Amino acid sequence: MINEHFELLTDTPFLAVDLDVLERNLKRMADLAKRAGVKLRPHTKTHKSPYIALKQLEYGASGITVAKLGEAEVMADHGIDDILIAFPIVGRNKLRRFADLLDRAKLTVGLDDLFVAKGINDVGEARGRRIPIYVDVDTGLHRMGRDAVASVEPILEIARLPYLEVRGLMSHTGHAYAKATVEEIRAVAVEDAELLNETRTLLGKRGLDVPEISVGASATARFIADIPHATEMRPGMYAFNDRFVMAAGGAEVEDCAVAVYATVVARPTRDRIVIDAGSKTLAADPFRHGGYGHVVGHPNLTVRALSEEHGTIEVAGESDVRVGDVLRIIPNHICPAVNLADELFAFRGGELETVIPVLGRGKNR
Incomplete structure (x- = not known):
């Protein structure tokens, strides 16, 4: 919580940590x-x-994962030197940037395609070094990778490239967020690791040893002690948590480290409130049970609609919220909300301690 004088520290809307x-x-x-x-x-x-990445390393992380090459460049600029780029690197310019970044950090690349692998192999050849890669396996999300059995032949083909080392198999259990119960989420986590291990076992029978099984998603991370075969985990949202993680049973309100603070700017009717945070602040990911954020302390308020700068809140029953009041809202999906902010206002004990620049925002290339 933030002290009552927070309006002297920053204008709304803003993200507070x-x-x-x-x-x-x-x-x-x-x-x-x-x-x-x-x-x-x-x-x-x-x-x-x-x-925050440096804090994660201080607390015992072995390295970090990023989504894009631009994020890796930002992290390397601040001395972080063990980075998994969990996204295929395609195109001459990106490969040039990747080659330059190899001089500053130990890089591993995630991919699932021979064409992509050949580009990374060319960089390895030019640098005279083998580059570690993780290969995506589809364990149910149906995004990157092929299924456990269909992955084997493409991985063996990739492994024949002389300047690559197939260091690990990776997956993402984002589909766990759609499950309704803790037992179903746990089952997704276990099945995910079993499928990855099936691929690893089949590769081993063909003479390819793959040491790492890397699993991801904050929804399933809390079950890591029950997940077989995993050697590495890559949760992200756990640092902040959000409404999606709460709905998956992975967090409570008190575990959500970031919230949007927004001011009520209009109350045109008894059942409608307007705030100064729209899709450019809260992001537009809808929640399956409705709304665009959890309004803390007001169970009868639902952020029903977002335009760019306006958030429209539906009031069920009575509410004493007035124009000028400030509401604390936990976003549905914290990742895009943070990516919309230049900075995070970081509080401790209700007092502003520091302002954290979001240096990786917009680094989607």
């Missing part, structure tokens, strides 16, 4: 990984901040 909650989240996940004997390589696409 509770540093005590953030650090508790970082410690909790690091402890889970340590007890499970699994490396923690958090995904920084959630916070896009070297400040």
Whole structure:
């Protein structure tokens, strides 16, 4: 929570970080990984901040994961030197940037296609070094990769490239967020690892040893002690948490380290409130049960609609919220909300401690 004089510190809308909650989240996940004997390589696409990535490393992370090459460049600029780029690198200019970044950091690349692999192999050949890669396997999300069996032949073909090392198999259990119960989410986590191990076993029978099985998603991370075969985990949203993680049973309101603070600018009718945070602040990811954010302390308020700068809140029953009041809203999906902000206002004990620049925002290339 922020002290009552926060309006003197910044104008709304803004994103506030509770540093005590953030650090508790970082410690909790690091402890889970340590007890499970699994490396923690958090995904920084959630916070896009070297400040927070360095905190994750302080708490025991073995390295970091990024989504895009531009994010990797930002992190390397701040001394972070063990980076998984969990996204295919395609195109002459990106390969040139990747080659330059190899001089500053130990890089691993995620991919699922021979064409992409050949580009990375060419960089390795030019640099006279083997480059580690992770290969995506589709374990149910149906985004990157092929299924466990269909992945085998393409991976063997990729492994024949002389300047690549197939270091690991990776997946993302984003489909777990659609499950309704803890038991179903746990089952997704276990099935995910079993499928990855099936691919690894089939590759082993063909003479290719793959040491790492890297699993991802904050929805399933809390079950890491029950997940077989995993050697590494890549949760991202756990640092902040959001409404999606809450709905998956992975967090409560008190575990959400970031919230949008927005001012009520109009109350045209008894059942309609307008705030100064729209899709350019809260992001436009809808929640399956309705609304665009959880209004803390007001269970009868639903952020029903967003335009660019306006948020329209529906009031069920009575509410004493007035124009000028400030509401605290937990976004549905924290990652795009952070990517819309230039900075995060970081509080401890209700007092502003620092302002964290979101240096990786917009680095989508």
